Amino acid sequence: MKVAIVSNSKEVSVNVVDELKSELTENNVQLDQINPDLVITVGGDGTLIGGFHQYAQMVDHIRFIGVHTGHLGFYTDWRNYEIKELVKAIVEQEPTSVSYPLLEVHIEEENACTRHYLSLNESTIKRVSQTLKTDIYIKNEFFERFRGDGVCISTPTGSTAYSKSLGGAVIHPRLKTLQLTEIASINNRLFRTLSSPIIIAPDEWITLLPEHVDDYVVTIDSTEIKHHSVRKINYKISDKQIHFAKYRHTHFWSRVEDSFLGQKKKNDTLL
Incomplete structure (x- = not known):
């Protein structure tokens, strides 16, 4: 698997990129900004949208993963403190592919x-x-x-x-x-x-x-x-569609609730 990384210029994102590159290299994952199979964006939804446009001509055969370095976003499944867990999932798991129009x-x-x-x-x-x-x-x-x-x-x-x-x-x-x-x-x-x-x-x-x-x-x-x-x-x-590599599932309506309401409590689900 070949991985490209797209990031914003904030200090926290730059530090995450350094850690991400180190972890990927240690696990023998090839970094390739030109012809990747997987694009990891580090920042927020805006960074992921920028990454999409950077690789739009290849959107049919690549997948995206978003790492958020701020509050949670709609396109980002991972947080900046979960880099080791993310790389472990990339190396050991077969993700599901979720596609959006x-x-x-x-x-x-x-x-x-x-x-x-x-x-x-x-x-x-x-x-x-x-x-x-x-x-x-x-x-x-x-x-x-x-x-x-x-x-x-x-x-x-x-x-x-x-x-x-x-x-x-x-x-x-x-x-x-x-x-x-x-x-x-x-x-x-x-x-x-x-x-x-x-x-x-x-x-x-x-x-x-x-x-x-x-x-x-x-x-x-x-x-x-x-x-x-x-x-x-x-x-x-x-x-054409955009494809996301999903190693864990976050319910869409949970993202909506968290972003706009933020009222849900732990274990606040129907049985």
Whole structure:
């Protein structure tokens, strides 16, 4: 097995990386940043998302493990003080593979240039300083004419991120679906939108036809991409998925409870 390590620059993460490299080397695990079988990220969910984009072109045949050096995250199963246990599991156990949907984004510009992106959490479109105006289609059928600050399209794993702060639903990551949430929509006698999150089926897709202006900003996860002229954007569930190596199971709803509520007590389960 060949292992790559992706880390943020915080001191605690750098120290964990040193320990991780030492433990892997002692156990004869090959380190390979170019063509790994396994990618271990050290930091938080943002670091794992960065690692995903670094190796997105290889996502079909690699798996990810997240080590958290802060509070618990949705993509991280291991803590910074569990490095010996993690390496022992990598060397001695056969992990299960858990796969989550990815968002595929196709952007057509006015100059006929087409750009393609993969997103783990979400993609948004906004304007720099003006109101966004765009027609929204679902499976090529007109749905609504949106006016507001922007639109967010998220994956199930992204439903606990920016989409949730916009009032979106929390979706279990085993569901292959997309969610559209509006960002500060305008609703009055002239402009009407649904003003509610929309969850679409796996065989459907979302298309935006924005008005012809030259100051659009599109985000792919945490990366901001300025597109001077956008003619059309298509969003759909990708044929590709991100794969995680699971050596132990953490219930998704336990992650949600711990991150947003933190009220569960030890042994607080139904029998």
